[in-house]
Amino acid sequence: MSISHRARPEIQAMAGYQPGEQPAPGQRVIKLNTNENPYPAPEVVLAAIREQVAGPALRRYPVPDARPVREAAARAYGLEPDQVVVGNGSDDLLTMLLRTFVAPGAKVVAPAPTYSLYGTLTAIQGGTYREVPWGVGGSLLIRAIADADPALVLITRPNAPFGFACGLDQVSALCRAVDAPVVLDEAYADFADDNGLSLLADHPNLIVTRSFSKGFSLAGLRLGLGFAHPEAAAQLHKVRDSYNVDALAQAAATAALDNLDAYRPNLDAVIGERTRLAAALRERGLGVAESQANFLFARVPDGDGRPWYEALKARGVLIRYFPEPEELADGLRISVGTPEENDALLAALDAVSAG
Amino acid sequence: MSISHRARPEIQAMAGYQPGEQPAPGQRVIKLNTNENPYPAPEVVLAAIREQVAGPALRRYPVPDARPVREAAARAYGLEPDQVVVGNGSDDLLTMLLRTFVAPGAKVVAPAPTYSLYGTLTAIQGGTYREVPWGVGGSLLIRAIADADPALVLITRPNAPFGFACGLDQVSALCRAVDAPVVLDEAYADFADDNGLSLLADHPNLIVTRSFSKGFSLAGLRLGLGFAHPEAAAQLHKVRDSYNVDALAQAAATAALDNLDAYRPNLDAVIGERTRLAAALRERGLGVAESQANFLFARVPDGDGRPWYEALKARGVLIRYFPEPEELADGLRISVGTPEENDALLAALDAVSAG
Numbered sequence: 161m162s163i164s165h166r167a168r169p170e171i172q173a174m175a176g177y178q179p180g181e182q183p184a185p186g187q188r189v190i191k192l193n194t195n196e197n198p199y200p201a202p203e204v205v206l207a208a209i210r211e212q213v214a215g216p217a218l219r220r221y222p223v224p225d226a227r228p229v230r231e232a233a234a235r236a237y238g239l240e241p242d243q244v245v246v247g248n249g250s251d252d253l254l255t256m257l258l259r260t261f262v263a264p265g266a267k268v269v270a271p272a273p274t275y276s277l278y279g280t281l282t283a284i285q286g287g288t289y290r291e292v293p294w295g296v297g298g299s300l301l302i303r304a305i306a307d308a309d310p311a312l313v314l315i316t317r318p319n320a321p322f323g324f325a326c327g328l329d330q331v332s333a334l335c336r337a338v339d340a341p342v343v344l345d346e347a348y349a350d351f352a353d354d355n356g357l358s359l360l361a362d363h364p365n366l367i368v369t370r371s372f373s374k375g376f377s378l379a380g381l382r383l384g385l386g387f388a389h390p391e392a393a394a395q396l397h398k399v400r401d402s403y404n405v406d407a408l409a410q411a412a413a414t415a416a417l418d419n420l421d422a423y424r425p426n427l428d429a430v431i432g433e434r435t436r437l438a439a440a441l442r443e444r445g446l447g448v449a450e451s452q453a454n455f456l457f458a459r460v461p462d463g464d465g466r467p468w469y470e471a472l473k474a475r476g477v478l479i480r481y482f483p484e485p486e487e488l489a490d491g492l493r494i495s496v497g498t499p500e501e502n503d504a505l506l507a508a509l510d511a512v513s514a515g
Numbered sequence: 516m517s518i519s520h521r522a523r524p525e526i527q528a529m530a531g532y533q534p535g536e537q538p539a540p541g542q543r544v545i546k547l548n549t550n551e552n553p554y555p556a557p558e559v560v561l562a563a564i565r566e567q568v569a570g571p572a573l574r575r576y577p578v579p580d581a582r583p584v585r586e587a588a589a590r591a592y593g594l595e596p597d598q599v600v601v602g603n604g605s606d607d608l609l610t611m612l613l614r615t616f617v618a619p620g621a622k623v624v625a626p627a628p629t630y631s632l633y634g635t636l637t638a639i640q641g642g643t644y645r646e647v648p649w650g651v652g653g654s655l656l657i658r659a660i661a662d663a664d665p666a667l668v669l670i671t672r673p674n675a676p677f678g679f680a681c682g683l684d685q686v687s688a689l690c691r692a693v694d695a696p697v698v699l700d701e702a703y704a705d706f707a708d709d710n711g712l713s714l715l716a717d718h719p720n721l722i723v724t725r726s727f728s729k730g731f732s733l734a735g736l737r738l739g740l741g742f743a744h745p746e747a748a749a750q751l752h753k754v755r756d757s758y759n760v761d762a763l764a765q766a767a768a769t770a771a772l773d774n775l776d777a778y779r780p781n782l783d784a785v786i787g788e789r790t791r792l793a794a795a796l797r798e799r800g801l802g803v804a805e806s807q808a809n810f811l812f813a814r815v816p817d818g819d820g821r822p823w824y825e826a827l828k829a830r831g832v833l834i835r836y837f838p839e840p841e842e843l844a845d846g847l848r849i850s851v852g853t854p855e856e857n858d859a860l861l862a863a864l865d866a867v868s869a870g
Contacts, residue, residue, distance in 0.1 A: 380762035391517035407735035
């Protein structure tokens, strides 16, 4: 008999988070299912990584607190290094946030639909996860969240999987309404018209997280940033693994943050294709909401996304389909790819429609 | 006012783990303080990393469960892939173990002195950390650990910071004596005469962890392995961050595990220098115990390690000094470096002795 019966009951009872499928190395697919950037990182970032591979960095421990990255982030965004925490992906920052603020039995509240990892992370902490529908809207939504007495609030902005960005005034009002950390998960902010960093000065309970996996074309390296009041950041550092961000990732992150302009053509290309793809999908009868992210949520006319997902997969096009909750089951979440990838998706959709 | 008052009381009360100091990039020091390997990883490993930088791996998510690394580890060590969990450093595996098995109030027990991170990780879980002195010895030590009713037992083998390896029969006896996971932290096993992997078949509650930071010359990349019964491994995967090991690290780990022979010259060089350095330190009047790791614990003749640590540092040689607990305060923990680095240490020691 194994020792798994000694695992905490919460862990035994849970299923674990299921990330979107990754094709096997070498498998030829049009991959529009996990919101990666279709363009490579700029040469200046790749060069920074290659330089580390050539030197002594691989055999030495990295800078434990990623100070050079934090300084670069502070320069890039007009903040102070002690407001910045670096994570092994923004998932690592979410883990730190839950471990810091969520005791057993404490409540985590999120407007939904949202990133399904939040529930998993809450379960690991032995906390209670409660979703409030975005549809409640406005001041009623804020009151519903505050009335739930949260230990932590999590807002994805732009939203996943719908892509809309709630008003920044709504984020401010929520920060004022709760005596708890409000986490603004800005994984997709690089594709949006605005973001919440400017709210940090007025709201000491606001914590903003960012990912390098979408806008920065570095999903393979695992990098995320957290921005918080210095005192809150200091608590997060305590639960951070001592050397959580490796030396190559630190070099890449520093180069990326010091060369934000080099990313502009990639971002503009994705944003342009987002507009074109949304129009093309609507022409084909799918219901596509406005998106501030690098994906579109497209509702199929016949109310069931699964056969579309499967037919597209059979034609070598991977998109994301969520069987649950029910409000997502008529939709396809489609990452915005290169023009060629998007054309391939549209051609596959036409072939599926033609039966 | 920041929101740090809403952090869990355990987190507010703790100080956070302090890793050994890392010199600033470019600072010229003889660095013998954090047990890195003084030799670079073999070319086959570096080539595997470079190949990934050139391809699409950086902008895509890595394989979530690091399956190729787990298969390579299974090949290398004669196990099955479902017995293997890959971590972002072996610290990540320790974090997974604590999150899986340690509920608030549960007891974590370790023979001491040992890796001081264990106490920090226990505190984050709200558990109780208890150390039993190695000096208790033999069956009394095992009884003391079992009587403490542990939820988890942590044994560093070879021990840090002393370097000795307890008998494998002692590990077996402990596994039989407790109904709890027994973690054998084998961060330094690549330098030892034997290891505990062969015990896995007989003890379903045994979990062995390994690091790529010492024997594999990849501290900068953050890689660790956990070996466990498949059912226990399945629980650990649930608390693992979805994409915890990046694409470059996965490529490096696979290449390293498929080319263990390429590391043999590095390991033999370190083991040879360990013998030479120990003898040279003893000639100089320091008390040096036998070590199965890539470091030596050397007790200074006058009973206080601090002035030696500081004098060596002033001469550009970094070693590790532990002011606490008291039984460590007369010692210097010295990583085994290249012959040139070890000679520089010895010359600096002679200069310090000469006043």
